[in-house]
Amino acid sequence: MVLRKLGFKTNLEVEGKAVTIPKVEMERCDNCEETFLTPAGSRYVDDWLDEKSETITTEELQKFLIQYQLTQKQAAEILKIGEKNFSRWLNGRQRVSASMSNYIRTLTAVPEAFETLRKKQWKSPAAFPAEHRQPR
Numbered sequence: 001m002v003l004r005k006l007g008f009k010t011n012l013e014v015e016g017k018a019v020t021i022p023k024v025e026m027e028r029c030d031n032c033e034e035t036f037l038t039p040a041g042s043r044y045v046d047d048w049l050d051e052k053s054e055t056i057t058t059e060e061l062q063k064f065l066i067q068y069q070l071t072q073k074q075a076a077e078i079l080k081i082g083e084k085n086f087s088r089w090l091n092g093r094q095r096v097s098a099s100m101s102n103y104i105r106t107l108t109a110v111p112e113a114f115e116t117l118r119k120k121q122w123k124s125p126a127a128f129p130a131e132h133r134q135p136r
C-alpha cells in the first residue's frame, strides 16, 4: 500500500453537486490500483463536508443585501468586516467562516435583530459612549 494525497470525488448531499476534495490522504493498492480512504483521510473528508455545508452561499449573501437594501460597503460596516471582504465572499475568492455564516443567516431571519444593529450604528467607540454600555 502506498500513501498518497489525492483528489477525492464525492457528492454534496445538500446541493447534490459533484465535488472533488483536494489533497485527501488515501492508500493505493499496489496490485489492483484501487484507492481507499485512510482513517485520517476519512476524517478530513467529513470535516471538509461539514465546513462546506455550514458556509453561507452566494445566494444567501445576495438575499441579505437585497432584503435590507444594503450596499456591500454598508454590509461590511454593519458586520464589522473589511470593506472588500463582502465582494470577495460574493466572488468566491474568500471563504466565509461558519460562525460568520450563521451570524448573517440569523440577521437575515430576524429583521428586528438586524434593525437594532443598524440603528445603533456600532461603528466606533464614539458612536457608542461608555455610559450606554452599562446595563440599565
Ligand SMILES: [Zn+2]
Residues within 6 Å of the ligand: 029, 030, 031, 032, 033, 034
Ligand atoms: Zn488491490
